[in-house]
Structures are given as C-alpha cells and as structure tokens.
Amino acid sequence: MSDTENVAGDVNKPVEDETSVAQNNLHNESNGERPLGVADVLGDTSNACENPATSAVDNATEHVNAETSEKTETANKVKDIADAAEEEPAEDDQGPKFDDLGLPEDILNAVKQVGFEQPSPIQAETIPVLMDGNDVVGLAQTGTGKTAAFALPILSRIEKEAHHPQALVLAPTRELALQVAESFQSFSQHLGGISVLPIYGGQSYGVQLSGLRRGAQIIVGTPGRVIDHLEKGSLDISNLRFMVLDEADEMLNMGFQEDVERILEDTPEEKQVALFSATMPNGIRRLSKQYLNSPVEITVKAAQRTSENIEQDYLLVSHRNKLDALTRILEVTEFEAMIMFVRTKNETEELAERLCARGFNAAAINGDIAQAQRERTVDQLKDGRLDILVATDVAARGLDVDRITHVFNYDIPHDTESYVHRIGRTGRAGRKGRAILFVTPRERRLLKAIERATKSRLNEIELPTVDEVNEARREKFNDALTESLGDPQMQVFRELVKNYAENNDVPMEDIAAALAAQMQSGEEFLMKEPPKTERPKRRREDRYGDDGRRGGGAARPFEERFNKKPPTVSDRHGNEFAVYRLNVGHRQRVRPGAIVGALANEGGLNSRDFGRISIFSEHSLVELPNDLPEDVFRLFDDTRVSGQLINIEPDPGAPAGRPGSHKRRDRGERNGGDRGGRTSGRGRYSDRDNRWENARGERSGRGGRNRFSDHGKDRGGFERQSRGRNDKFSNRRNDRKDRRDNRHWGNR
Structure with a gap:
C-alpha cells in the first residue's frame, strides 16, 4: 500500500502479508524441476496461447517470434498479478485489535463509537502495560496516538461513585491541555458518570472552581494553574490514583521542572504514573527514577508520511483575523471542492453560516447531525451542489470524495496524526491536492511538531492583498456575464432593457451597471483596505494601569514602549x-x-x-x-x-x-x-x-x-539602605512588638 493510500485510510500503517511477498518472488521461484509457466499463473490458456501449427507457412522465424511474444505476454501478466497483490493487503492479518488489549467491554464500545478501528503502535504496546498496573515511560513523538494510550486505561479504572480527583494529567501548554481533555471527553461521553475538567491559565477561576466542587474525577491542567489551585486548597490530590506527564521534555524546556516536582511531592505514594516524552534528557531520567516505580520503557517512532502530490502551505495569522484571512484566500483560490476542519461541533455550524453569509456555498457536518442529513450533505458535495464542507475530525472519518481538491485546516490539530488524516482527503489516486493551515503565533510549536513528524517542510504563504482580491472579483464577474449570455430568457430581458432605454433616455451602459449594482444588494463589490486602528496614547502618570481596570494593567502602545x-x-x-x-x-x-x-x-x-x-x-x-x-x-x-x-x-x-x-x-x-x-x-x-x-x-x-524572595534588594542587586520601604515597615513592627511586650510585663 502506498503512503498516499495509507494516509487516506483509517488504519495506521500498511500491512505486509505473506501473499504479496510470495507474488513478488514469482520470477525467481521454481515449481519443482519445471519453470513457471503461463498455465501455472493464469490457469488453462490453451485457447488463448494456441500455437498456429495449422498455418500453411510455418518457418523457424515465425516460431521464434511467436515464442518470444508468448514469453513477453506471460511476464507482463505475472507482473500485473504481483502488482495487484502488492496493492491489496490481506484482510486476515491486520495486526492487534483493541479487543486484544485487555480493555473492558464498555471501553471497547466507546472506542468503536468514536470511530477508532485499529490501535496505533504506541497504543498497542502501552495499554496492556498500564492495564496490568505498571508505571510507563513512553518515548514517542507527538501524533503517535499516545493520548488514547493512557486515556483508555484510566477511563476503564475510574470509580464513578467517587467524586474526587482520581487522575491528574499535566501538559505544558493550555492548547495541549484542552486537546487532551477533549480526547478524554470524546470517550467518556459514551460511558456516563465520569467528569473531565481542564484547568489552565487564562481561564477564569470561577469555571474551574465550579468543576472541582462538583467532583471532577479527571483533571487535565498546566503546572502553573495546578499549583495555584493546590495553594488555594481548591484542588485535593491526596487520593490520586493515576498521574500522567504528557510531553514531559517540553515542560522541562519551558522551565516547569520545579513545578512538576512540587506537584509530584503532593501526590500519594501509591499511584500509577505514566510519563511520555519525545526525548530522554537527563532531567526526564531523573524524574523517572525518583517518582516512578520500576517503569516499563516503551519506544515508538512515528512513521507517518504525507503524499508528495499534496502541496502544503501555512499562513501565520492571529485568531481574531482568521475569518477575514479565510475569505481572502477563498476568493483568489480556484478549487473544485474543499473540506475545512475545525475543533468543535459548534464551530462547524458557526463557520458554515458565516461563509454562506459571505457568498460561499458551504455546509457543516458534526457528531450531532443525524445520519440521514449527513449522507445528504456528503452527496451534495459529491455531485457538485456543495463546494465547501466544514467538519470536525470525528465527523469526517471515512469521508471519501473525489472532488476534494483542497483541505483547509482552519484550526490547527494538536496531534500530527490528525493532520495527516486531514490532508489525506485530497491528492488521491495520483491527483494533485493542496492543504492550507492557519497557525496563530502561540501555535508555532505545533507547526514544528507537524513538520518533524511528517518529515516535510510547509511553505509559508502571504495573505492575498486587496488588489489581488479585487482582480479575482472582476474575473468572476466577467465569467458570470459570459455564462449568462446563454440564458434562454435573454430575449425577454433584452426587450425590457431596450424599452426602458428608449422611454427614459438612459444609455445601455448605465442600465447594465444598475442591474449589476442591484445584484450586490447594497454590498460593496470591491474590497477596501481596512482602516488601521491605533491605540490612544496614554498619559505618563497612567503608566501602570487605570482606575477602571484593577489588577489587569493598562495596555501601552508598542511605539511608546519600543522607542x-x-x-x-x-x-x-x-x-x-x-x-x-x-x-x-x-x-x-x-x-x-x-x-x-x-x-x-x-x-x-x-x-x-x-x-x-x-x-x-x-x-x-x-x-x-x-x-x-x-x-x-x-x-x-x-x-x-x-x-x-x-x-x-x-x-x-x-x-x-x-x-x-x-x-x-x-x-x-x-x-x-x-x-x-x-x-x-x-x-x-x-x-x-x-x-x-x-x-x-x-x-x-x-x-x-x-x-x-528578593524584596531586600534593589534592581542593582545591592542591599537597600534604612530608607527602604521594607526596612521602615520592619522597624514599625519591631517598635509595636516592644511596646506590647513592655505592657505585658508591666501588667504582671
């Protein structure tokens, strides 16, 4: 199976069966003492390969030519059969199944409902070890499916009746924490009785405190926010049973080593720990020796590839400008059909509605849409009634539409496996395809992970300019006019326009322009440069904040700061x-x-x-x-x-x-x-x-x-003099203490 076919399918890697190997060696193997003949491969070929002995003229040259032609034809047919065998893997040898990993029946049902069919290598090796209760150190790149490798064993052993944190997963960034939490929830929603709560910086404490009070059993968070909750007393991990360090090397690189150790020290001695990392630096080895109990080390290398037929581009854009950037790209890009990926169900419908409002033919599919409606939407995409399909990863599983020429990653996937499956929807059967990826500034790390795992370099593109968008609009206007010239109602409208021009003494050009403006429904035809918004300059005395925002600080213009x-x-x-x-x-x-x-x-x-x-x-x-x-x-x-x-x-x-x-x-x-x-x-x-x-x-x-604590030093690192603020407060405290002690002893 080729890389392109592997990317498009639902299995994680091609299967090499014994049949294909045997067919590859047909030219070299012998059948007893007799060379392999045509009949051995194609069956009875006496009629097809009959020697024309009844011919009137039978000379040696014709005999040699016939024999040579017969051998060539035989070799070609043997080669065709071998190639066909290579392209069709045997279906009875697909590697390990989820049923073979020791997971309970309810977890297996949840896996099937999510759409997983065959475990990836890291899942096949890790799940049985965790189900046996062992600690694990997994060395695997991002995108190998390691989230499900620890999520499924944890979900299978959660006590639904106990409403307190039983599992804690630490992730280096808020994006990864959200992705891991979403993965847990995709399985837990089919189980019932299990609550998953992501806690990370940047989100209000109220939502997180409410979830903790309700008794979330699985906590997924970043080290900083987890420590905040520990110090506040809102998070109790004294009864923790499972601990996962996801992308531990990244956490150490970002300076979270002491925070991770601080959290591990608060966990009970008896717990199961899984540590996943792409590399094994000394810090990771020290953590595993100190906090893991005889861990089993599992190493899996990502072997994913993307098709060479797919052109892969990315655009660096802020989150608030995504929709405008998408509109510009769609207007200047020629495509037959496109599938667009977002992270959540709500975003599929919201984005599809916004695209329709901007004149594009788009529809959404997600897990909440009925199967009948999903089939109708996919049929519309196949027969050309629909141009853009907005979907989630789960909803797009198994989707195979030949018309798809472009894949648009509106939201970057958090694992490279999803990225590979996404772009595999185009560039099939030797055809060319294009994949475009939106990357926000804080998602650059995910872009690098995709490039490492796919061993491909994505091309950075520029946002189309206003002039390029307007030129594309003019070309589409001309094409629409040319197409309308063949409309059967042309004669009717020609008479109406002619009469209007004669009765009102209006030139034909003005009438045509008025009709075109009427089609715009008041919308601007040509795009204009968006106005540049400048932040108001602040007074110097308002440098550190204003009275209207307590604790948040006040933004100062970039030019004022970097002058x-x-x-x-x-x-x-x-x-x-x-x-x-x-x-x-x-x-x-x-x-x-x-x-x-x-x-x-x-x-x-x-x-x-x-x-x-x-x-x-x-x-x-x-x-x-x-x-x-x-x-x-x-x-x-x-x-x-x-x-x-x-x-x-x-x-x-x-x-x-x-x-x-x-x-x-x-x-x-x-x-x-x-x-x-x-x-x-x-x-x-x-x-x-x-x-x-x-x-x-x-x-x-x-x-x-x-x-x-370095309150006692100034910015130069020198001890402050007695005029320092801390010293004054310290002296006042000492004076009050002396006076209190004097009164105490005087009373006695």
Whole structure:
C-alpha cells in the first residue's frame, strides 16, 4: 500500500502479508524441476496461447517470434498479478485489535463509537502495560496516538461513585491541555458518570472552581494553574490514583521542572504514573527514577508520511483575523471542492453560516447531525451542489470524495496524526491536492511538531492583498456575464432593457451597471483596505494601569514602549542578550516558570532563548536574544502573566546613582543573579541571592513564595539602605512588638 493510500485510510500503517511477498518472488521461484509457466499463473490458456501449427507457412522465424511474444505476454501478466497483490493487503492479518488489549467491554464500545478501528503502535504496546498496573515511560513523538494510550486505561479504572480527583494529567501548554481533555471527553461521553475538567491559565477561576466542587474525577491542567489551585486548597490530590506527564521534555524546556516536582511531592505514594516524552534528557531520567516505580520503557517512532502530490502551505495569522484571512484566500483560490476542519461541533455550524453569509456555498457536518442529513450533505458535495464542507475530525472519518481538491485546516490539530488524516482527503489516486493551515503565533510549536513528524517542510504563504482580491472579483464577474449570455430568457430581458432605454433616455451602459449594482444588494463589490486602528496614547502618570481596570494593567502602545534600544549583556559563552522589563512582579505572585511559559508560547521561543530572570516587587527583568525581530515583540502585546498585561519594553535602567541590574559583575564577585537565577545549567531558576536550594529545604505545606524572595534588594542587586520601604515597615513592627511586650510585663 502506498503512503498516499495509507494516509487516506483509517488504519495506521500498511500491512505486509505473506501473499504479496510470495507474488513478488514469482520470477525467481521454481515449481519443482519445471519453470513457471503461463498455465501455472493464469490457469488453462490453451485457447488463448494456441500455437498456429495449422498455418500453411510455418518457418523457424515465425516460431521464434511467436515464442518470444508468448514469453513477453506471460511476464507482463505475472507482473500485473504481483502488482495487484502488492496493492491489496490481506484482510486476515491486520495486526492487534483493541479487543486484544485487555480493555473492558464498555471501553471497547466507546472506542468503536468514536470511530477508532485499529490501535496505533504506541497504543498497542502501552495499554496492556498500564492495564496490568505498571508505571510507563513512553518515548514517542507527538501524533503517535499516545493520548488514547493512557486515556483508555484510566477511563476503564475510574470509580464513578467517587467524586474526587482520581487522575491528574499535566501538559505544558493550555492548547495541549484542552486537546487532551477533549480526547478524554470524546470517550467518556459514551460511558456516563465520569467528569473531565481542564484547568489552565487564562481561564477564569470561577469555571474551574465550579468543576472541582462538583467532583471532577479527571483533571487535565498546566503546572502553573495546578499549583495555584493546590495553594488555594481548591484542588485535593491526596487520593490520586493515576498521574500522567504528557510531553514531559517540553515542560522541562519551558522551565516547569520545579513545578512538576512540587506537584509530584503532593501526590500519594501509591499511584500509577505514566510519563511520555519525545526525548530522554537527563532531567526526564531523573524524574523517572525518583517518582516512578520500576517503569516499563516503551519506544515508538512515528512513521507517518504525507503524499508528495499534496502541496502544503501555512499562513501565520492571529485568531481574531482568521475569518477575514479565510475569505481572502477563498476568493483568489480556484478549487473544485474543499473540506475545512475545525475543533468543535459548534464551530462547524458557526463557520458554515458565516461563509454562506459571505457568498460561499458551504455546509457543516458534526457528531450531532443525524445520519440521514449527513449522507445528504456528503452527496451534495459529491455531485457538485456543495463546494465547501466544514467538519470536525470525528465527523469526517471515512469521508471519501473525489472532488476534494483542497483541505483547509482552519484550526490547527494538536496531534500530527490528525493532520495527516486531514490532508489525506485530497491528492488521491495520483491527483494533485493542496492543504492550507492557519497557525496563530502561540501555535508555532505545533507547526514544528507537524513538520518533524511528517518529515516535510510547509511553505509559508502571504495573505492575498486587496488588489489581488479585487482582480479575482472582476474575473468572476466577467465569467458570470459570459455564462449568462446563454440564458434562454435573454430575449425577454433584452426587450425590457431596450424599452426602458428608449422611454427614459438612459444609455445601455448605465442600465447594465444598475442591474449589476442591484445584484450586490447594497454590498460593496470591491474590497477596501481596512482602516488601521491605533491605540490612544496614554498619559505618563497612567503608566501602570487605570482606575477602571484593577489588577489587569493598562495596555501601552508598542511605539511608546519600543522607542529606545535595550541594554545588552553577554554570558560566559559570548552570547549577547538584551534586557527587557515586564510589568509583573512579586505582587502578582509571579514565578520564573510562568514568565518563560508565557513568552515561549506567544513568541515561539525555547528555553535556550532565555538568560537571567530577576523578579522584583512591581516588575521583572528578563534577558532575551539581542537579535529577536520586532514582530516577535508585537506578539507579546496582549500577553498576560497572572492576569496582568506584561507591557514588555526595553529596560529603562536604574535611577541615577544606582547601578542597573543588567550590568553584570564578575562571576567571582557576585553571589547571585545567575542567568535566570539558575544554580547550575539551564532550566533551574532561583532568586538573585542564590537561595534556591535553601528555600526548597525550608518550605513547608503548599507555600513556597520564599523561593523567589528578593524584596531586600534593589534592581542593582545591592542591599537597600534604612530608607527602604521594607526596612521602615520592619522597624514599625519591631517598635509595636516592644511596646506590647513592655505592657505585658508591666501588667504582671
């Protein structure tokens, strides 16, 4: 089976059966002592291959030619049979089934209803091990189907009567957490009695607290928000039975190692742990040795490929501009039929309605649509009555329409397996196809994962300009006029227009233009450049927020913030970093991991792009590569940490008379302030006075705010004088204590 056929089908990989191997060796194998003949392959061919011995003239040349022709024909037929056998795999050897993995009957029914037919390699190897109660370390790339590999065993062993967290899944980003939660829910909705709750930063606490109070049994979250709930006491994991670390290497790269260990320390000793990672760095090995109990290591390599017949493009676009960008692309793209993928059922209907309102012939299918209506919609797509089909991954399973020339990923899939199946709907049977992918700035990591897993490079395209869209509209207008010239009612309208022109003394051109304008129903025919919206400039005294927004901070224009160059520093390897200021600090309970996670998500950065991180009472300083383009910083305009706009800007420096913190001292003189506050290597953070290890040993309960405590230092890293704010408060507290003690002893 070819790669294209494998992508289009529902099985995960082609099956090599013994029949095809035997047919491949037909030319080399012997049948006893006699060479393989035509009759051995095609049956009785005496009539088809009869030697013309009754001919009047029978010379040696004709005999040789006939024999040569017969052998050539035989070889060709044998080759055709071998090729056919290669293209048709045996149906009795399809590898392991879900029925063979030890899953209970209700889980198997849920798997069938979701549409899964055959387990992927990581599922086939991991599910039996987890069902036996063993810990697992799975080394697998994104897109190998590992979510179902741990979701199905967990769902099979959840106690529905117990309404408390029984399983906790940690994911590095909110997008991945949502995707994992959706995967759990796709199975649990067919089981009943199981509640799945995603908790992640950026969502209000109210929704999450309500779900926790209702007794969600499966929690899927990001490390930062999970720790927030642990510290608030709203999340109790003392009775946890299952723990999953998904994409653990990414969590470590984003600076969440200490947070992950903090969560693991709060879990009970008796639990089952599954750790999944694409690589095995030292940090992952240390985690597995320290927190896993004799884990079984499973390694699976992704072997997915995409067809060379499919042209793969992507466009970097913000979420709020997706619909306008989609409209432009559809107007300038020639396509016969298109399938468009979104994540949720509601989005299918919403997007289809918006496309219809903009003049496109679109319809939606999802899991809530009745089967009869789904079949009618697919038939319309097949016979040309429908041009665009908006669907979810589940609803599009098994869809096979030859007319589909384009696949549009309106929402990027969170796993590469879904991406491969999506674009496999086009480019079939040797035909050309095109796949277009929308990528928002925070989804760049998913784009890189798709390129790694598919071993293909996606082409970045530009948004069509207004002039290109208007030119396409003019061409379609001309084509519509040409098509209408053959309408049988032309004579009727010709007489009406002629009479109107004679009676009203109006030129024919004006009448034609009026009819064309009438067809627009008041809508503009030509697209206009959208107005550029500029944010109002703020007063300097309103720099840190306004009275109308408490805690959220006020946005400041990009041009106002980036009107100067940042100070630069160099590390011991000679790498040059620039110092930037963020409007969040200890007052917002900010941790270095939260800063790294936010900037990495929004700007597509990795852990190697971060230098030293210094957190103060009202702000933080972070070192980033000096050669970052301006576009990256524009992506941070709406970025929040702990609910506060960061308003990133070049560090303005310390006030006069105090050295700036970015002016590093020699390594022998300083006793803190390492890159990112790290004690050693990359990925570990501490405060400016190097108290990380001490803080880890001294903390108790679920606190830990003293880990990044550096209130006693100014931005230069020097001890504050007695005029400092903290010192004044400390002196007042001591005076009150002395007076209270004096009164106490005086009364005695």
